[in-house]
Every structure is written in structure tokens, then in C-alpha cells.
Amino acid sequence: xxxxxxxxxxxxxxxxxxxxxxxxxxxxxxxxxxxxxxxxxxxxxxxxxxxxxxxxxxxxxxxxxxxxxxxxxxxxxxxxxxxxxxxxxxxxxxxxxxxxxxxxxxxxxxxxxxxxxxxxxxxxxxxxxxxxxxxxxxxxxxxxxxxxxxxxxxxxxxxxxxxxxxxxxxxxxxxxxxxxxxxxxxxxxxxxxxxxxxxxxxxxxxxxxxxxxxxxxxxxxxxxxxxxxxxxxxxxxxxxxxxxxxxxxxxxx
Amino acid sequence: xxxxxxxxxxxxxxxxxxxxxxxxxxxxxxxxxxxxxxxxxxxxxxxxxxxxxxxxxxxxxxxxxxxxxxxxxxxxxxxxxxxxxxxxxxxxxxxxxxxxxxxxxxxxxxxxxxxxxxxxxxxxxxxxxxxxxxxxxxxxxxxxxxxxxxxxxxxxxxxxxxxxxxxxxxxxxxxxxxxxxxxxxxxxxxxxxxxxxxxxxxxxxxxxxxxxxxxxxxxxxxxxxxxxxxxxxxxxxxxxxxxxxxxxxxxxxxxxxxxxxxxxxxxxxxxxxxxxxxxxxxxxxxxxxx
Numbered sequence: 001x002x003x004x005x006x007x008x009x010x011x012x013x014x015x016x017x018x019x020x021x022x023x024x025x026x027x028x029x030x031x032x033x034x035x036x037x038x039x040x041x042x043x044x045x046x047x048x049x050x051x052x053x054x055x056x057x058x059x060x061x062x063x064x065x066x067x068x069x070x071x072x073x074x075x076x077x078x079x080x081x082x083x084x085x086x087x088x089x090x091x092x093x094x095x096x097x098x099x100x101x102x103x104x105x106x107x108x109x110x111x112x113x114x115x116x117x118x119x120x121x122x123x124x125x126x127x128x129x130x131x132x133x134x135x136x137x138x139x140x141x142x143x144x145x146x147x148x149x150x151x152x153x154x155x156x157x158x159x160x161x162x163x164x165x166x167x168x169x170x171x172x173x174x175x176x177x178x179x180x181x182x183x184x185x186x187x188x189x190x191x192x193x194x195x196x197x198x199x200x201x202x203x204x205x206x207x208x209x210x211x212x213x214x215x216x217x218x219x220x221x222x223x224x225x226x227x228x229x230x231x232x233x234x235x236x237x238x239x240x241x242x243x244x245x246x247x248x249x250x251x252x253x
Numbered sequence: 254x255x256x257x258x259x260x261x262x263x264x265x266x267x268x269x270x271x272x273x274x275x276x277x278x279x280x281x282x283x284x285x286x287x288x289x290x291x292x293x294x295x296x297x298x299x300x301x302x303x304x305x306x307x308x309x310x311x312x313x314x315x316x317x318x319x320x321x322x323x324x325x326x327x328x329x330x331x332x333x334x335x336x337x338x339x340x341x342x343x344x345x346x347x348x349x350x351x352x353x354x355x356x357x358x359x360x361x362x363x364x365x366x367x368x369x370x371x372x373x374x375x376x377x378x379x380x381x382x383x384x385x386x387x388x389x390x391x392x393x394x395x396x397x398x399x400x401x402x403x404x405x406x407x408x409x410x411x412x413x414x415x416x417x418x419x420x421x422x423x424x425x426x427x428x429x430x431x432x433x434x435x436x437x438x439x440x441x442x443x444x445x446x447x448x449x450x451x452x453x454x455x456x457x458x459x460x461x462x463x464x465x466x467x468x469x470x471x472x473x474x475x476x477x478x479x480x481x482x483x484x485x486x487x488x489x490x491x492x493x494x495x496x497x498x499x500x501x502x503x504x505x506x507x508x509x510x511x512x513x514x515x516x517x518x519x520x521x522x523x524x525x526x527x528x529x530x531x532x533x534x535x536x537x538x539x540x541x542x543x
Contacts, residue, residue, distance in 0.1 A: 002327055018450075025462075052465055054468075057462075057463075061462050062462050062540075064456050066453045066455065066456050067455045068453055074454075075459060076448075094327055095323050095329040096330075116313045118310070119310070119472065120327075123534070124381075124382055128473070196448070196449055198446070199441045199442055
């Protein structure tokens, strides 16, 4: 069914804190691990140990340098996976109905046995959230670890997406963004969470929290201003000696 | 966008084939017997050959039959249905001409409409994509239709119509290139909106997520071929439109007609290559590329 539901009971998604992310890529690895060993076709690699390795990932971490008008540049690590958009363009373009958005929790999934690998959903996604697996020939995307979050065989603390569970910095949060009282919604409200490419009209569920403004470092060495400046223009005997020695053949300048 | 040969061959030849079916359908030429068989074979070879080529870019071509289900939302699904329906209707129309020397006019008209519908739905697969601002414009379906009917007229030997339509298509192609070059910049999507970090300062891609390449970069970022775009545009215009028009204006002979057709097809292949190679997908912005 490639018609989008008018509304979903929940809007499960991620909130990613760009202030806290340290760019360690642990979420990338745990995602690849869980989604290779569990639900659906494994995320294959091609030429993994060769000169030109390539592979399927559902989550990737970019790093951006942002240069303000004044002051020093900031380095911001930027994890990116499926945003489980409310108005998901990837779903409506699917010719087979393999792509769908769940009414109960808003998760966007691919029914792999119906996917013909036409790539049109990846074309329609502005975020690069979908990747065609080169070995399996079907479209892979973030499932929000649908096989973890409802999995009663796992301890309660593990019933969240692998990327969230593994993040050592606590930069990733999982919850219902449709409930204004949920922790993730509160976080978005407090920190001014934003959408990626809002002009594309996809209404992403996942939100990003902006980096907090940088502190201005105070001058810690209280004695530094009182130190005598180092002479830059020379006078006197030492300067004369320096000039004379430098002028000799083989003298260092 | 990656200019995949399968998709270039598909859009070029199925456009030409359905263009010829359009002229056959409206009765611009009404051959019978063996001649009808030859005409319809040419049209079906181009149209069906193109459609088959398109299945080569599928990851799972053996499941292609499933693509007919979601016509309510998917232009790709609509295209598949339009194409099959048109081919079936025109097969009956063609059988009437080949075996019974009887043109079933209403069927021909419906088939001609279906041929236009097929080309239109093909073009909408591209024109619907907000992620590729260059394609999301009325010129995409207009140009696909003009090239299909124009090429069809050339193939069907409709000299006057071909002259008018090729001139029109050439002008439209120039307009499309000129306006398309600035459409990504006008779309409002840039690295600032992609990352949401524009309020801090100027955003620059510092490190990509991986040392190698990936599916997204192979599929959506095509920088290498673009540097020859200017020369290729001139070649495409000359070969696709100017030469065929000159050949058609010369005193008619089948040799000039054949040369006009070959030159036109070569030109369309070049401009279809440019259609993909020059199209910038917004996902490239995350990699600091276009």
C-alpha cells in the first residue's frame, strides 16, 4: 500500500543531539551489526578488504566544518539515517507497494519480498536514507530497529534502536514525537530541535538538536599580561654580535 | 544522477516507438498487409526493446510484474499500465491492418492517446522528483512528448510534421537547458538547509562518512562527465535537430530520410545522457558535492 496513512497513532523517531555527538561512529557499527544479523537481507559489503571497499549502511556520520562570521570554526559531527517522514516521498513513488508507512507507529519499512530494486524511492528521498544492497538487489533502510523495540525476548533496557543503545555520548534519543509530553518531545521543545531540509515538505519525524553556543574562553594565566614583551628590534652588543656572526660565511641567519 | 545506459536506451527508443505508434494510431499512415506488418514490427521493436532495457537497471528484474499494482500514487506503476495497455490495443489495431486490411479507427485513436499517455507518465517519473530540481518543471514532460512525437513523425515519414516538431523540440531543449542550470540554486535547498547549521556560519563538508564510495555517491553524484557538457550540448543540438532538419529540407529521398533518422537518434541519446548526467540530486549537498 503506497498511499500514506492520514495520521499515525504514534510517531516513533530519533532525536539527535549535534552538541553531544563526538563522531565516534559507534552507532554506524552497531546498526550495521544488528541489521546484518537480524531482520531482513544482510547489509552486504563489496571488496571489503580490497582497494575500493563499499557497502550498505543504514546510518552514516558526516562531519562538517562551520565557519561563523567571527571567531573560530566549529567541527560538527552529523549522524544521518531515515527520518521516518510523515509525508514520506519514498513511499508514494513505489510501484509495487513494497514501501509503506505503518499506521500504528509511523515507521517507514520495506517489504523486501515485494521490492523490485527500481531505486525510485532512493531517488525520491532527499536525505540519502535508502541504499540499494548490491548483493541482494533490494532497497535497505533504517527500520528503527522494529525487531528490537517490541522484542519481549530482550531485556527492557535493550528495547530501543541499536544506535541509541550503543551511543557512548548519549547523543541519540528514541521516543514518540507525536506525544508532546514525551521526553523526546520535551527535549525538542527545550533545545529548539529542527527539521532537515524543511523546504522539501517531507515533514520528518526525526529531529536534530543544534550545537549549543560556544563559551568564550577567559584568560587563565593572570600573570601573562605583566610579562615583559620579547624584544623584536635589536639594539646594543648582543644585536651587533648576532648581525656580525650571521654575516660570516656559513653563519646562520 | 548516474547516466545508466539501460535508462538512456529505454527513454530514447521507447519514446521513438510510442511516437511511431501515435502516428500509426491517428491514421497518418494506414499501411496494410506486409507493409503494415513491417511498420508495426519497427514500432514494437523500439517500444518493447526500450521497455525491456529498462528492466536491466532493476535489482530484482524477475519481480517486475509486481510493478503494476500501485497506480494510485506511483508514476512508475502508471507508466507500466499505460505501456502494456497501449501495446495491447495497438496490437489489435495492427492485426486489423495486417490480416484484414481494416483500420479499426476508434481503437487506433485510443492507442494513439495511450502512446502519448505512456510517454507522459514516463516523463512524470522524473518531473515528480522534488529532490532533483532540474527535472521538476513543466519542460520535462513537454520535451519528452515533443521528442517522442517528433521522432515518431520522422520515423513515419511525415516530413512537414517532423520539420515543425523537431524545430519546436530543439527550441524547447535550449529553453530547458537555459532555465534548468539555475534551478537547484533557486530551489532553496542548500548545505545550510540540509544540515540545519546555516545559522552558525558557512557549512563545509569536512569529512565524508567513509573512506570509499557508496551507493548514494554512485547513483546521485556524477561530476566527472559534466565538464564536457557545453560541447555535448552543441553536438546534441546539431545531431538531434539541425542535421535532420537540413536533411529533410533537401529534395526527398530515402537516403536523406534515413540519415535524418540516424542523426536524430544519436542526438537524442546524447541529450538523454546529459539529462541524467547534469541533473543534481540534493543528497549530494550532504557530501558537499552536486
